Structure formats: structure tokens, C-alpha cells
Amino acid sequence: MIRKAILSSDIVIVCLSNPFNKQGGYRHEELKIALEKANSLSEDGVLIVPARLERCDTPEPLRRWQRVDLFEAHGYKKLLNALRKHKASISYDSKRSCLACKSA
Numbered sequence: 001m002i003r004k005a006i007l008s009s010d011i012v013i014v015c016l017s018n019p020f021n022k023q024g025g026y027r028h029e030e031l032k033i034a035l036e037k038a039n040s041l042s043e044d045g046v047l048i049v050p051a052r053l054e055r056c057d058t059p060e061p062l063r064r065w066q067r068v069d070l071f072e073a074h075g076y077k078k079l080l081n082a083l084r085k086h087k088a089s090i091s092y093d094s095k096r097s098c099l100a101c102k103s104a
Contacts, residue, residue: 006033010047011086013079014062017053035061047086051079 006012012034020027038048050058050067058067068078 002030003033006030007037010090011049011083012038012047013049013051015051015053016056016058016062016067018056021057021059031059031061047082049079049082051075 014031014034034048048062048065050062050065052058052067052069052071054071066082068082069075070079
């Protein structure tokens with residue numbers, strides 16, 4: 001179910017924290033799916049947003065995307081701006097949409 005959601009999304013927000021970086025498991029499998037999708041599409045086809053919830057390292061595979069720091073004063077504003085910008089740069093059809101963008 002989560003795999004299907006990731007594969008049908010135009011935007012994936014990866015929430016990062018120290019526990020995320022220390023633990024493996026399903027979260028890293030989900031990240032791997034998102035990265036594989038991003039690597040298979042053109043650069044403007046999918047947006048991955050590394051969103052740090054606290055001061056922590058950004059995993060190497062995510063460093064090519066600009067991150068947002070949600071623990072900083074304007075972090076959420078930067079995230080919303082990135083979502084709006086990406087929404088404006090792509091066309092949506094009835095099957096592919098971004099729920100967060102619709103409410104942004």
C-alpha cells in the first residue's frame with residue numbers, strides 16, 4: 001500500500017531525525033523506493049524534499065535535493081513554497097495528485 005502511494009506520487013517528503021538515521025527497517029525501504037523512482041524519471045518528474053525535524057545528518061542519497069529544516073522559524077514556509085513551486089511546474093491528471101499541494 002505504501003509502495004503504491006510512493007510510486008503514484010509526484011512529491012515525497014522524507015522526514016529526517018536522529019532516530020531515522022540510526023534505525024533501518026521499513027522507513028529506509030520506503031526511501032529506497034522513492035529514490036529509485038526519482039532516478040528513473042527526469043529531474044522535474046518527482047520532487048523529493050528532505051525535511052529535518054531536528055538537527056541531524058542528511059543521508060548521502062538525499063543531499064542532491066535542497067532540504068528544509070522544520071525546526072527553524074521559517075521551515076514550514078520554505079516547505080510550502082517548494083510544494084507550490086513544484087505544483088506550478090507540472091501538470092496533474094486525475095490519477096496523479098499531491099494532497100499536500102491541494103491544501104497549500
